[in-house]
Amino acid sequence: AYPQAGGFKFDWPEYPAYHFDSLFFDFNPHAARFAAPIGLDFEALRRGTQELIDAIASGRIRETRIDASSLQGFRDSLCGAFPVVRDLLAVRAAIVEDYAAFLREAVDEASGGTKKLFLQCFPPPLNIATGFDLAGAGAQADKVGVKLYTMHWPMIEADMLAALTDRAGLAPQAVVRAFSRILALAPDTPRTPEDIRYPEPHEPHPCASADLTAKMRAARAELPTGTGLCGITHGYGPLDDVLRRFRAVAEGTEGAVHVNRYCYLSDEKLAAIGALSAETQVQPAPA
Secondary structure, three states: OOOOOOEEEEOOOOOOOOOHHHHHOOOOHHHHHHOHHHOOOHHHHHHHHHHHHHHHHHOHHHHOOOOOOOHHHHHHHHHHHOOHHHHHHHHHHHHHHHHHHHHHHHHHHHHOOOOEEEEEEOOOOHHHHHOOOOOOHHHHOOEEEEEOOOOOHHHHHHHHHHHHHHHHOOOHHHHHHHHHHHHOOOOOOOOOHHHOOOOOOOOOOOOOHHHHHHHHHHHHHHOOOOOEEEEEEEOOOOHHHHHHHHHHHHHHOOOEEEEEEOOOOOHHHHHHHHHHHHHHOOEEOOO
């Protein structure tokens, strides 16, 4: 119907990470078939996941030694204490990769192989939790866009903070610091739970430029050869902060940036982004 289109962009080819409870999906009957091919018992996985949820809700998880000083330490210690986490992540990745392959097949079939496929995912390391394996699901796409919706990041932190403090009785300050060290959504500086909120349009976003660049470089390192990469940013926030984030993303993607969010854009912002694009030779990403 639209022969001028070069390809198709699909949003949410993964399990969104906006809410703490979403980390424990997916146990609907349609998901069961993905366990056996990777050597897992679906019912045992369900029971193990429920035991983890119960350990959090009862506060028993406070008795477990979890390394919160770094991403690798956290992942290794959490999976060591609760091996079901590794299995749950594996099943989620299998489901998401299967869905990405379905999208690839559908686009190829409908277009006779003439249209490209653009998939989007949460930034590292959140993509691990969402099931979007950059090497596996990413191989199905011509280009992968990493969503750097930095105004949403405090929302994610706030929801997970509330869950871990209310249910598990963990100390808020310790959880906040662990978030910074593990997720790198905000710098590792003193913060209170009240500081973690959706930024107003005139407020800069609490994310470090170096972390934005590092997330894009981490994604590039995981994607297979032949799959393109771009960062997906937006126009939220004051002009200086919009340009700061734009530069940081461009640095991590060799200039491939897609401006996805139209809200809070202005003639001033568009002119500044245009000038910056010319200055840094930013490459256009597919629409």
